[in-house]
Structures are given as C-alpha cells and as structure tokens.
Amino acid sequence: MRRNYTLTDRLIGHADNMLRTLAAKPTPGRPSPQRETNIDGLSHAEVKESSRLMRVNHTGEVCAQALYQGQSLTARNAELRKIFHEAAQEENDHLAWCEQRINTLNGKTSRLNPFFYSGAYGIGAFAGLLGDRVSAAFLAETEYQVVEHLDRHLQRLPARDQASRSIVAQMREDELKHATNAEQAGTTELPGAAKQLMRGMSKVMTTLSYWF
Numbered sequence: 001m002r003r004n005y006t007l008t009d010r011l012i013g014h015a016d017n018m019l020r021t022l023a024a025k026p027t028p029g030r031p032s033p034q035r036e037t038n039i040d041g042l043s044h045a046e047v048k049e050s051s052r053l054m055r056v057n058h059t060g061e062v063c064a065q066a067l068y069q070g071q072s073l074t075a076r077n078a079e080l081r082k083i084f085h086e087a088a089q090e091e092n093d094h095l096a097w098c099e100q101r102i103n104t105l106n107g108k109t110s111r112l113n114p115f116f117y118s119g120a121y122g123i124g125a126f127a128g129l130l131g132d133r134v135s136a137a138f139l140a141e142t143e144y145q146v147v148e149h150l151d152r153h154l155q156r157l158p159a160r161d162q163a164s165r166s167i168v169a170q171m172r173e174d175e176l177k178h179a180t181n182a183e184q185a186g187t188t189e190l191p192g193a194a195k196q197l198m199r200g201m202s203k204v205m206t207t208l209s210y211w212f
C-alpha cells in the first residue's frame with residue numbers, strides 16, 4: 001500500500017534531510033571514484049588549492065540537496081518528485097565524496113553552509129511554486145551551469161591531484177544526466193534574465209565558499 005504523505009510529514013522529512021546534510025557524515029550509495037587517495041606527491045600549495053576547490057564543490061552539493069528538497073515540497077506532479085528524489089541520492093554521493101576528499105586534504109567544509117542551504121531551499125520551493133515545467137527547466141539549467149562550473153574546476157585543479165579530478169569528472173557526468181532527465185520530464189524556456197540571475201547567485205556562493 002502506498003502511503004500518502006501529508007505536508008507535515010514532508011516538512012519533518014525535509015528538516016531531517018537538512019540536519020543530515022549539514023551536521024551528519026553522509027554515507028555514499030556508490031564508492032568514491034578516486035583510486036589514489038594519498039596526497040604525498042602534492043605540494044603544500046596544491047593541497048591548499050585542491051581543498052579550497054573541493055570545499056566549493058561540497059557547498060554546491062549542499063545547495064543541490066536544498067534545491068531538490070525545496071522543489072519537491074512544491075512540485076505538483078509525483079513523477080517529478082520522483083526525479084528530484086533520485087537525483088538527490090546521487091547528489092548525496094557527491095556530497096560524501098567531496099567531504100571525504102576535503103578531510104584527506106586536511107581542509108574544512110564551509111561554515112556558511114547553513115546560510116546557503118536555507119537560501120537554496122527557499123529558491124527551490126519558489127521555483128516549484130511557478131509550476132512543474134518551470135521547476136524542471138530550473139533544474140535542467142542549474143545542472144548545465146554546474147557542468148560548466150565543473151569544467152572550469154577540471155582546468156583549475158592541480159594536474160597531479162588525480163583523486164579530486166576523478167571525483168569532479170564523475171560528478172560532471174552525473175549532473176549532465178540530471179539535466180537530461182529533467183528535460184525529459186517536460187520543461188519550458190527560462191527567461192535569459194533568470195539564467196543570468198542564477199549565474200550571479202552561484203558566483204556569490206562559489207566565491208564565498210572558496211574563502212570561508
């Protein structure tokens with residue numbers, strides 16, 4: 001028998017997800033793609049740069065969890081909620097892989113994560129209120145922008161840090177799949193100004209989480 005969740009049930013589930021994302025150690029459903037984990041061959045500067053870039057990616061995954069939760073709160077179509085849920089599981093793998101790598105690099109996750117989570121949750125819920133086609137289009141555009149961002153990180157990550165690079169490469173592949181899945185659910189064209197606003201907001205997030 002399929003249970004019908006009330007809004008209260010779902011809000012409790014969302015609060016639980018928020019606490020698990022921000023405060024618990026995530027358990028990945030898939031093993032990390034990195035083969036070589038040690039950092040012995042890297043210079044001090046390379047370790048520092050990798051840990052900062054992986055912190056940015058970790059914060060991006062915190063935001064991904066929040067966006068999916070927010071969007072699924074206001075999605076009307078159960079099928080679309082299922083797409084959000086499935087993608088969120090893979091984002092949880094990304095979250096866990098980034099965190100593991102940051103720990104190996106002796107880095108820290110961003111202390112601004114609670115702030116970013118709240119903002120992204122609100123944005124996701126708002127996108128959902130605009131209707132399922134807008135919400136799916138928002139998701140697809142977010143994922144395409146993340147793919148561009150990860151391409152830039154593949155340029156910036158130290159060439160010798162194969163472990164971080166393999167994590168980012170697998171994330172890129174997954175994000176592209178999330179974008180196409182969202183498009184298959186049925187989207188509409190987002191206004192150019194909305195896409196620019198999304199780029200601006202992610203620039204703020206990536207800049208702040210690089211330093212803090």
Ligand SMILES: [Fe+2]
Nearest residue numbers: 061064091094
């Ligand atoms: Fe991701």
Ligand SMILES: [Fe+2]
Nearest residue numbers: 143174175178
């Ligand atoms: Fe994604």
